[in-house]
Amino acid sequence: MADAFELLHPNVQRTLWDMRWTELRPIQAGSIRHLLVQGGDCVIASPTASGKTEAAFLPVLSAIADAPKASVRAMYIGPLKALINDQFRRVEELCARLEMPVHKWHGDVDDGARKRLLAEPSGVLLMTPESLEAMFVRRPTAMPALFRSLAYVVVDEMHAFLGTERGAQLVCQLHRLRIRANCDPVRIGLSATLGDSHAALGWLRPGGPAATLIEDTTARTALAIRVKGIWKKKPPNAVSDDSDATDPPNPDPSMVRLARDILLACKGNTNLVFANAKRRIEQLADAMTTQAASMKLVDEIVVHHGSLSKERREYAEARLRAEMPCTAVCSNTLELGIDIGQIDEVIQVSAPWSVASLVQRVGRSGRRANARRVLRGYFVEEFPDETADVWDRLHLEFLQALAIIELMLERFLEAPDLARSHSSTLVQQVLSALAETGGATAASLHARIVGSGAFGRLSAKEFARLLRELGLHELIEQMEDGSLILGGKGEAIVENYRFFAAFNAPEELRVVHGNDVLGTVPEPPAPGEHLILAGRRWRVDEIDAEHRTIFVSPAKGGAPPRFSSGYGRIHPRVHATMRELLASDRVPAYLDDMAKEILKSARETAVRLRQFEPSAQPFETGVRLYLFRGTRVQRTLQLALAHAGFGASDRDVGLEVSGNPSEVLRALRAFAHEPDAEALAAFADEKQGLRKFGAEKFEWCLPPEHWRAVFAREQLDIPAAVAAASTVARDLAALGWPRPPS
Structure with missing residues (x-):
């Protein structure tokens, strides 16, 4: 590793000494040699918490250390604002001795910081694709000075972009940036879960040289798995989860059992509990909070999902980093690389949609020296009485979870769909480019947008047909000289802040208690009704429809709000493995006795x-x-x-x-x-x-x-x-x- 260390800039070397680094990890040595000797695009692929951020930034900072102020020299693109804020702290620590400025740019950054960057562009800039889109639309004339000497672009959590609307948006943006600022930065992708690394290497720069793969092939830490089953028997006269009674409904015995089992297994540790649906997250967090109080546990229960306020999410992240026991009940918002400290155990209470997702989640644990990764599964299944539906008797969610665990153990990962056309994002980029340029010909738009390679091989004729359709919708219009500009409806769309995201984001209502914004919900309950949010129970006091705000106060009763639910695409291999599990007589060693009963029950149904x-x-x-x-x-x-x-x-x-x-x-x-x-x-x-x-x-x-x-x-x-x-x-x-x- 010494030869790689010697390649680093002397000030970077001193920074590592000051941080008491004793050695470089293999992935870091490999990236240093590639970026500082060979050069060119690369993808750095290694497990979670293996030092990928440093693998990218140690050579990048070394390369730009002697000239950090010609413009922004390196740009980091991350999928989440929370991840931007987290990585900002890490990059700032690396840059402190280099006297290299580090900036971030997203919706929560104040105008003063933005003005300082625009006045003296320099160093490293961290942002999301949505913030970069806003820059194209609102500050296109500032971009040449801002990025003229941009040398590197680092795309973090690259797997979160592959095959998605945001991924197509980002690839197109990098092509447009090359045209706008006359720069051609080296592109670096970071990922822990690449289902098809060969295809991913071509995604970074479509039509150009494929990136070089720098992969960590060292052994993974040990993995411990335990899956526990819980039978649910619906009690007579049970109160529905949708009850609006002022007093708490009689608790579902299976939810109480689930909450207590998780608390007993994980007490004294720091844990993540993943569920797919926000409604389920809120239900479980409420049950765990109630049971923790009755059990006199000091462990704090926090909640983390996309509909909570930034302050609530940041509090949960800070609590996880603190040196006190804490359990976060969360969605996939904690699946990515936000720094949440040392996680002891990862718990699944519903089946993930993909093997890649589970790998990301499990990788959050076992980061301490000599620690093992720990995965626990807790699955509540309806007891198959005489009235049970045939499909319910197969216990399909439980089987899906087992299938995904089995495939993870086989090291299978789903490959992203990189052949998609992303036509919706194509429309967004056309409107954005017209806002950026003030007007353009169809031919120049085709070169600027379709030429990025993000949207397949769309012919000029097909592109012209698309432009005519946009004209019919009054999104664009054609001038007498043949150039295209935004139409009236197109201008209204582009001026709305929601335009910058390539994906649909439903408009929701804020939930406020006093001066505390708890989060958002998609459907307004009526005044006097109750809901559960942020793991607590609230009474709806008032609804301000004009400002889309719900005012609440603490209450005893409540049901979780009905959040909009997405769905995942299940890979055929997952379904095939589920069928194999039903046909087999093999019992996975990680199942407890009740989970074995559930599997046996499903197999008996399959036999029938x-x-x-x-x-x-x-x-x-x-x-x-x-x-x-x-x-x-x-x-x-x-x-x-x-x-x-x-x-x-x-x-x-x-x-x-x-x-x-x-x-x-x-x-x-x-x-x-x-x-x-x-x-x-x-x-x-x-x-x-x-x-x-x-x-x-x-x-x-x-x-x-x-x-x-x-x-x-x-x-x-x-x-x-x-x-x-x-x-x-x-x-x-x-x-x-x-x-x-x-």
């Missing part, structure tokens, strides 16, 4: 269902299709059946179709014989309104034929769905369908 052979099984009012082929295939078949006039409900690993099995069989055969992706996309557009009310921000203004082509290509899996339809049709026929009418 003949291990899903046949894959189509008629019942009283329709047909159950057992697919186990991943979300994309399932949604394709669901759409095909809806197009044929059948109601088909998604049941996680299959579909439940209402209708006569003979007619369902005919529909499946028709789809398998002549699948029409164009017709399905048109149906999704015209009948289901997926373009008008689509998940992405600007889908509503895309040309219909463009949206449908992209939808068919990226949201459907016709070949795999045809194979699935053929299988279930064959199985239905083997059961004697179609049958003659009685």
Whole structure:
């Protein structure tokens, strides 16, 4: 490692001595050699807490140390403001002896700090893609001076950008920055979880030389796993979770058991408890707070998710860093690399959507010397009484969690979808570029936006059709000389601060107690009703609709607000592993006795269902299709059946179709014989309104034929769905369908 250390700038070397570093980690030595000798783009891939930030900044700071003030010399892009604030402290410590300025730029940074940077651009700048977008729109003339000598761009948590709207936005922004400021910085990606490292190497600079992979191949710390099952038996006359009673409802015994078990297992430690839904997070945090008080535990329970105020989230982060026991009940907001100190254990109370997500979460623990990573799972499942639904008897969320754990142990990671067109983000970038330039020709826009490589190979003709559609929506208009400018509606959209995010962010209402902003909720409760937020119970006193504010006071009763829920796309490998678990007699060693019972119960149901052979099984009012082929295939078949006039409900690993099995069989055969992706996309557009009310921000203004082509290509899996339809049709026929009418 000594040779790598010698490559660093003398002031960087002295900084490391002052910080009492005794050695460089392999990932840091490798990045130093690459960036200071070989040069060029690189991706630094290593587990969480392995020193990736220093692996990037030690050579970057060494390279710019002698000329830090020509302009901003290095830019760090992170996915979260909280991560920006956290990394600011780390980079500032490295830069202190170098007398190199460090700046941050996001919505919470005051105007004074921004003006100082604009007056004397220098050193290192940390920001989000949304802040960079705002700069293009609001300060384009300042950008050449600000970035003319930009030498490096560091993209942290790169996996959070791959295949997403924000990722396409960022790649396009870097191309536009090259044009605007005449700079061509080296691009450095940092990630702990790359499902397809080869594809990721090309993502940083589409169409250019692939980045070099610098990977940590050293052994991981030991991992301890324990999964505990809890049976839930619905008590008679139970009060619903949605109760608005002034007094607390009778607590759900399974929630009390869950809260107590977590507290007993984790007392005296610092822990993260992950749940998928914010509503579930609030319920569990409230139950844990109540039980901790009754058990006389000093451990504090805090809450962390995206709908809480910045102050509440920062308090939770500070408590986790403190040297006192604390447990945070959280969403994926604590999945990324925010500094939250030494985490002893990671707890899952609901199945994550992906293996990559679980790997990120587990990597938060075991950072102390000689410490092991610890994963605990606590899963509450309905006891399968006589009235239980067939699908519920399979305990699918529990199985999904086990499947993802098994795949993590196999070191499988989902690959990001890097072939997406990102048409919604393309529209955003067109509007942003017109705001930046004040007007441009179609050809120059094509070079500036499509030329970035972020949106595939969109021809000039296809791009022109898109521009005409934007004109029809009055987002842009054409001048007499042929140049394009923002239209009236386009200007209104761009001037709104929400424009800078490439993704949809629902407008929510603030919840305020006195001078304390607790967070936000998407739906306003009525005055006098109760809710749970930030792990506490509140009474709604007043609603100010004009200012979108709810005033509350402490109360005894309450139910968590109904937050909007997203969904994940489950990889086919996860579903296949779930099916393998049901068919196997192997019992994972990390299951406790109750979890073994739940697995045994699910397997007994699978046996009664003949291990899903046949894959189509008629019942009283329709047909159950057992697919186990991943979300994309399932949604394709669901759409095909809806197009044929059948109601088909998604049941996680299959579909439940209402209708006569003979007619369902005919529909499946028709789809398998002549699948029409164009017709399905048109149906999704015209009948289901997926373009008008689509998940992405600007889908509503895309040309219909463009949206449908992209939808068919990226949201459907016709070949795999045809194979699935053929299988279930064959199985239905083997059961004697179609049958003659009685």
